[in-house]
Amino acid sequence: MLSEDVTVSRGGVVSVMASERRKHYAGPVIDTDVHHTWPSDDAVMQYLPQRWREYSDHATVGHAGRPAEPALPVTHSAPFLHPNGGGREDAIPHTNGGKPGSSYEMLKDQLLDPFGVRKALLTYSEGLFFTPNVRNPEFAAALCSAMNDYTIAEWLSRDERLAGSIIVPLQHTAAAIAEIHRLGDHPSMAQAITTTDSGGTGEPIGHPAFHPVLATLSEASLPLAIHVAGNLTTAGGHLNYYIEFHALVMQHAATQLVSLLANGAFERFPNLKVVLLEGGVAWLPTLLWQLDAEFEKSWRELPRMKRRPSEYVADHVRLSTQPLELSPKKEQLANLLSLGSVGENLLVFSTDYPHWDSDDPDYVARRLPKEWLSRVFYENACELYGWNSDWSPPGERA
Amino acid sequence: MRVSLGPPERFPEGKLTTVDLRGEEGVFDEAVVWRWHDRLYAVRNYCSHQGGPLCRGRLVPRVTADREGGGLNSDGDVPLLRCPWHRWEFDPATGRAIVDPAVRLKTWPITVENGNAFLEITSTRRMNVTAAIKTDASREGGHS
Numbered sequence: 001m002l003s004e005d006v007t008v009s010r011g012g013v014v015s016v017m018a019s020e021r022r023k024h025y026a027g028p029v030i031d032t033d034v035h036h037t038w039p040s041d042d043a044v045m046q047y048l049p050q051r052w053r054e055y056s057d058h059a060t061v062g063h064a065g066r067p068a069e070p071a072l073p074v075t076h077s078a079p080f081l082h083p084n085g086g087g088r089e090d091a092i093p094h095t096n097g098g099k100p101g102s103s104y105e106m107l108k109d110q111l112l113d114p115f116g117v118r119k120a121l122l123t124y125s126e127g128l129f130f131t132p133n134v135r136n137p138e139f140a141a142a143l144c145s146a147m148n149d150y151t152i153a154e155w156l157s158r159d160e161r162l163a164g165s166i167i168v169p170l171q172h173t174a175a176a177i178a179e180i181h182r183l184g185d186h187p188s189m190a191q192a193i194t195t196t197d198s199g200g201t202g203e204p205i206g207h208p209a210f211h212p213v214l215a216t217l218s219e220a221s222l223p224l225a226i227h228v229a230g231n232l233t234t235a236g237g238h239l240n241y242y243i244e245f246h247a248l249v250m251q252h253a254a255t256q257l258v259s260l261l262a263n264g265a266f267e268r269f270p271n272l273k274v275v276l277l278e279g280g281v282a283w284l285p286t287l288l289w290q291l292d293a294e295f296e297k298s299w300r301e302l303p304r305m306k307r308r309p310s311e312y313v314a315d316h317v318r319l320s321t322q323p324l325e326l327s328p329k330k331e332q333l334a335n336l337l338s339l340g341s342v343g344e345n346l347l348v349f350s351t352d353y354p355h356w357d358s359d360d361p362d363y364v365a366r367r368l369p370k371e372w373l374s375r376v377f378y379e380n381a382c383e384l385y386g387w388n389s390d391w392s393p394p395g396e397r398a
Numbered sequence: 399m400r401v402s403l404g405p406p407e408r409f410p411e412g413k414l415t416t417v418d419l420r421g422e423e424g425v426f427d428e429a430v431v432w433r434w435h436d437r438l439y440a441v442r443n444y445c446s447h448q449g450g451p452l453c454r455g456r457l458v459p460r461v462t463a464d465r466e467g468g469g470l471n472s473d474g475d476v477p478l479l480r481c482p483w484h485r486w487e488f489d490p491a492t493g494r495a496i497v498d499p500a501v502r503l504k505t506w507p508i509t510v511e512n513g514n515a516f517l518e519i520t521s522t523r524r525m526n527v528t529a530a531i532k533t534d535a536s537r538e539g540g541h542s
Contacts, residue, residue: 083485
């Protein structure tokens with residue numbers, strides 16, 4: 001008999017398959033890459049000073065198709081159409097504008113609660129992608145401050161499991177430093193964040209122009225998250241298809257890492273910690289082999305570098321797991337990471353929720369050796385952010 | 399075992415409907431059921447790739463490429479079921495993934511007799527299984 005009087009359970013199949021969701025790892029989780037966003041531009045614009053609200057408003061006057069509501073005059077431009085949209089279709093809120101990542105309740109129901117997430121690092125979504133496009137340095141600075149204030153007020157205040165990232169305008173290094181000073185002590189702000197094109201500046205992050213920013217982060221013991229985004233041009237030139245970008249995310253992350261090493265950032269700024277987000281992980285072992293070998297031959301070029309590149313990386317750099325490379329057999333990836341001494345100590349777990357290519361926690365747990373899981377899912381991130389792995393109040397740094 | 403789903407018209411053409419399968423111990427599985435050109439399809443509400451909730455996916459035309467002419471075609475005769483997470487696409491008739499046929503969804507046959515649809519399940523240990531359509535609340539991503 002067909003009946004329709006059953007109690008509707010939360011989360012569709014998640015409720016039925018609850019025992020399956022955490023089958024391979026049931027311990028605590030820190031998710032280092034969770035893309036939150038705002039339901040409408042107005043939500044952020046209200047945090048802009050009046051001068052910049054007017055600037056935004058005037059910038060869109062007279063545009064065909066100008067939205068009825070106030071809109072930020074910035075967009076994420078990419079050289080290709082995304083074949084799959086940007087977000088998980090089951091993460092589209094039906095109530096507040098329809099942008100994945102704009103609903104705290106959905107984040108709670110789809111990620112925080114079912115997977116035992118102790119801490120989720122909020123890393124922005126379109127805000128991360130459009131910030132590098134803002135060439136006006138003062139407007140970029142105002143936008144970053146508004147996005148940070150929006151995040152504090154609308155997200156971080158709602159759940160102690162949420163941790164923020166101070167988005168910094170590298171187009172304007174003095175403003176970036178001021179923003180770090182303004183918010184670095186906020187108890188729920190865990191790090192600063194920028195893009196793999198260094199805020200659209202055209203210089204990799206190790207360039208001396210950014211040293212004052214790196215010094216400020218080092219002094220504040222705030223990690224710097226560098227997320228693949230911004231200028232998506234590759235070493236060979238422009239792209240035609242999304243798959244070209246997505247298969248080459250490692251190129252963007254690796255460029256930033258090598259720049260930091262070659263410019264002596266970790267020698268100059270001994271407390272600087274960097275986490276590379278969404279750049280993949282499997283490329284690191286071979287790059288470290290090559291870097292160490294090059295260093296042996298070319299150390300005279302870099303006398304400031306006192307240690308092998310791989311030693312700096314071990315002490316200063318972590319990589320988020322998503323998008324975890326899918327080797328044909330799961331042991332192939334684990335073996336590669338073990339050989340490169342990357343494995344359990346350098347990886348920090350991330351889902352990339354709610355983007356379309358997010359990694360399911362249990363899926364990642366299935367792909368990595370069991371003995372790595374507590375480090376990758378939890379302890380490495382606790383060390384990176386200075387959180388007590390026995391668990392401490394949100395934002396409390398050792 | 400045959401589980402009654404009621405008249406096929408309860409499943410709107412081209413719309414994914416989530417159905418709870420309930421045994422004596424409560425709900426033990428979920429199916430996604432849809433109708434297309436008067437045929438009913440049913441798969442487990444669980445993507446075999448990474449576990450995405452297929453009820454939140456969509457039916458999409460099959461895209462084909464004409465190698466010789468270089469043309470691209472979109473064939474909607476029998477739409478594929480696409481997962482909301484990583485957009486894996488599955489042939490509803492076989493449950494097999496288009497890009498990797500070794501990856502397969504759990505499918506259930508559906509028969510229609512005298513205006514009533516029946517889900518054919520193979521469980522030998524469950525008795526008195528019933529099916530119930532979830533309300534739309536389950537499609538709100540947990541906002542029940």
